[in-house]
Amino acid sequence: xxxxxxxxxNYYTISNEAQNALYNCFERxxxxxxEYLLQQGNICRHLYFLEKGALRxxxxxxxxxVTHWFxxxxxxxxxxxxFITRQPAVENIQMIEYSILYAISKEKLKQLFNQYHDIxxxxxxxxxxxxxxxxxxxxxxxxxxxxELYEDLxxxxxxxxxxxxxxxxxxxxxxxxxxxxxxxxxx
Amino acid sequence: xxxxxxxxxNYYTISNEAQNALYNCFERxxxxxxEYLLQQGNICRHLYFLEKGALRxxxxxxxxxVTHWFxxxxxxxxxxxxFITRQPAVENIQMIEYSILYAISKEKLKQLFNQYHDIxxxxxxxxxxxxxxxxxxxxxxxxxxxxELYEDLxxxxxxxxxxxxxxxxxxxxxxxxxxxxxxxxxx
DNA sequence: CGCCGAGTTGAACTGAATCAAGAAACGTGG
DNA sequence: CCACGTTTCTTGATTCAGTTCAACTCGGCG
Numbered sequence: 001x002x003x004x005x006x007x008x009x010n011y012y013t014i015s016n017e018a019q020n021a022l023y024n025c026f027e028r029x030x031x032x033x034x035e036y037l038l039q040q041g042n043i044c045r046h047l048y049f050l051e052k053g054a055l056r057x058x059x060x061x062x063x064x065x066v067t068h069w070f071x072x073x074x075x076x077x078x079x080x081x082x083f084i085t086r087q088p089a090v091e092n093i094q095m096i097e098y099s100i101l102y103a104i105s106k107e108k109l110k111q112l113f114n115q116y117h118d119i120x121x122x123x124x125x126x127x128x129x130x131x132x133x134x135x136x137x138x139x140x141x142x143x144x145x146x147x148e149l150y151e152d153l154x155x156x157x158x159x160x161x162x163x164x165x166x167x168x169x170x171x172x173x174x175x176x177x178x179x180x181x182x183x184x185x186x187x
Numbered sequence: 188x189x190x191x192x193x194x195x196x197n198y199y200t201i202s203n204e205a206q207n208a209l210y211n212c213f214e215r216x217x218x219x220x221x222e223y224l225l226q227q228g229n230i231c232r233h234l235y236f237l238e239k240g241a242l243r244x245x246x247x248x249x250x251x252x253v254t255h256w257f258x259x260x261x262x263x264x265x266x267x268x269x270f271i272t273r274q275p276a277v278e279n280i281q282m283i284e285y286s287i288l289y290a291i292s293k294e295k296l297k298q299l300f301n302q303y304h305d306i307x308x309x310x311x312x313x314x315x316x317x318x319x320x321x322x323x324x325x326x327x328x329x330x331x332x333x334x335e336l337y338e339d340l341x342x343x344x345x346x347x348x349x350x351x352x353x354x355x356x357x358x359x360x361x362x363x364x365x366x367x368x369x370x371x372x373x374x
Numbered sequence: 375c376g377c378c379g380a381g382t383t384g385a386a387c388t389g390a391a392t393c394a395a396g397a398a399a400c401g402t403g404g
Numbered sequence: 405c406c407a408c409g410t411t412t413c414t415t416g417a418t419t420c421a422g423t424t425c426a427a428c429t430c431g432g433c434g
Contacts, residue, residue, distance in 0.1 A: 061330060068326060080322060084315045117304045120311055127314040128271045134318070135267060138325045139255060142361050143248060146390070166413065174329045176391055181414055333422070353381065366422055368382055 001026065004049045004102055007074045012125050014118040021112055022119065026102040037077075037093040037101070044079035044089050046103045053099025054163050058171075059091040067168040070096075070160060076126065077101075096164055146175045150183045188213060191236045191289055194261045199312050201305040208299055209306065213289040224264075224280040224288070231266035231276050233290045240286025241350050245358075246278040254355040257283075257347060263313065264288075283351055333362045337370045 004026065005019055014022075026049065031037060037055065038044050050071045057079065058067040068091075071077040082089035083106060104112075113120040140149065150173065153160060160169065170180040191213065192206055201209075213236065218224060224242065225231050237258045244266065245254040255278075258264040269276035270293060300307040327336065337360065340347060347356065357367040 066330065068329070081319050084319060113308065117307065120304065120307055121300065124307060124311040124314065127311065127318060131314065131318055131321070132268050132271060134321055134325065138321065138328070141325070142255070142328060143253065165411090177413075178392080178415085179390055182390095185414075352379095363423055364381080365383085365424080369422095372382075 001028065001051070001102055003051045003074065007049075008122060008126075011129070012122050014116070014122055018112075018116040018118040021116060025108045025112060026104050029101050029103055030099070031095045031101070032098050033095050035095050037095070038079055038082075038089055038091070040090055040092050041088050042082075043086055044082040044093075046105050047076060047078045047083060047109060049102045050075045050077055051100045051102060053101075054096040055093055055099060056096055056164070056168055056172075057091045057093050058168075065171070067171045070164065070168075070172065072159070072163075076130075096168070141174055146173070146179050147183050149173045149175070150180060188215065188238070188289055190238045190261065194236075195309060195313075198316070199309050201303070201309055205299075205303040205305040208303060212295045212299060213291050216288050216290055217286070218282045218288065219285050220282055222282050224282070225266055225269075225276055225278070227277055227279050228275050229269075230273055231269040231280075233292050234263060234265045234270060234296060235291075236289045237262045237264055238287045238289060240288075241283040242280055242286060243283055243351070243355055243359075244278050244280050245355075252358070254358045257351065257355075257359065259346070259350075263317075283355070328361050333360070333366050334370050336360045336362070337367065 001023060005022070008014070031053075037048065040059065050073060052073060055071045055077065056067045057069045057071075057077075058065045060066070071093075077093065079089040079091050079093060081087065082091075086106075109123075113123070140152065144152070153169070153173065166180060166184075167177045170177040173180065188210060192209070195201070218240075224235065227246065237260060239260060242258045242264065243254045244256045244258075244264075245252045247253070258280075264280065266276040266278055266280060268274065269278075273293075296310075300310070327339065331339070340356070340360065353367060353371075354364045357364040360367065
């Protein structure tokens with residue numbers, strides 16, 4: 001939990017009271033490899049902070065699992081669409097490794113927004129960071145070749161390649177597992 | 188300008204003082220077809236509200252223009268990455284039609300955030316909407332065929348097809364103009 | 375009129391998907 | 405510590421959606 005406070009202190013300073021309030025509203029939970037944080041059809045009512053471990057978001061397309069994002073240490077994760085709209089999620093969130101998470105419900109978060117302008121600002125700034133990330137990924141996915149995407153990942157996030165099965169990475173990059181395997185074993 | 192206030196009232200109600208403050212901080216501007224709101228290399232220091240007209244964001248890739256988003260009536264537009272990070276923009280924002288816009292500088296917006304928790308919340312909620320939009324586009328672009336992408340656009344945003352040159356739409360959908368032309372004229 | 379930009383059509387090419395087998399690696403129970 | 409089944413990864417052959425290049429049509433406008 002100290003990690004959460006330390007992490008956010010990296011980009012925005014909130015008051016001590018706000019920190020305490022945050023501290024008291026998050027609940028710790030642990031999940032093992034392959035367990036689910038969320039299964040499709042359910043409404044995602046929490047925002048999570050991933051302190052340790054790794055997980056993925058995936059959905060089913062023509063019976064196949066399509067992994068479209070990963071979460072690692074110090075990531076905030078949720079099924080964003082479901083969390084915001086309160087609609088049933090179309091995706092599943094599953095642990096890739098044993099993980100330690102901290103959860104806050106949407107209701108509690110709302111209360112915090114009302115009590116602490118600070119915290120709403122923090123979230124606003126966090127959204128900006130995540131939006132930029134997604135935008136970058138979008139542009140890359142659109143206009144780079146399979147090989148370039150792999151090499152970018154290799155450069156910027158080599159840890160992903162070590163911790164995550166190849167098939168998950170392939171669909172994250174938008175290519176088949178066979179293609180990724182070929183690219184990896186010498187161009 | 189009434190449009191801006193009316194538009195935001197659709198999804199969040201802010202106080203009268205906050206409305207007035209907004210009203211006083213936005214500046215009207217008009218631009219003709221093909222004029223630029225932003226050219227690459229410059230820092231985008233404003234957030235814009237598009238009251239009337241149409242525009243596009245594009246960047247140059249191997250000497251070719253790649254249109255990656257459009258703005259229409261009631262859209263907030265900016266070069267998001269540049270606006271947030273204060274780095275020079277890699278993209279250009281150009282009018283597709285004569286347009287009426289309202290602009291607010293980043294500094295003024297910050298002041299408003301400090302004065303009115305309301306307005307920061309409004310922006311937080313707006314971010315949520317835009318994030319969901321982008322996420323949807325991302326998933327679609329990744330996993331739909333050219334034909335499906337065209338048909339989705341035809342269903343959900345037929346106005347785009349009427350107001351925007353085919354070449355812009357093609358690169359927005361991530362395909363060549365020839366492919367889009369073929370799809371449109373019945374496979 | 376003739377030019378110009380926008381859109382269309384055709385033919386050849388290509389990056390990546392799919393289908394199909396195998397080879398490694400992994401984990402669990404005996 | 406080995407044997408066995410399962411999961412993960414690799415490799416090969418074939419197919420296909422979409423790109424590229426190039427030529428052509430059409431409508432508007434000076």
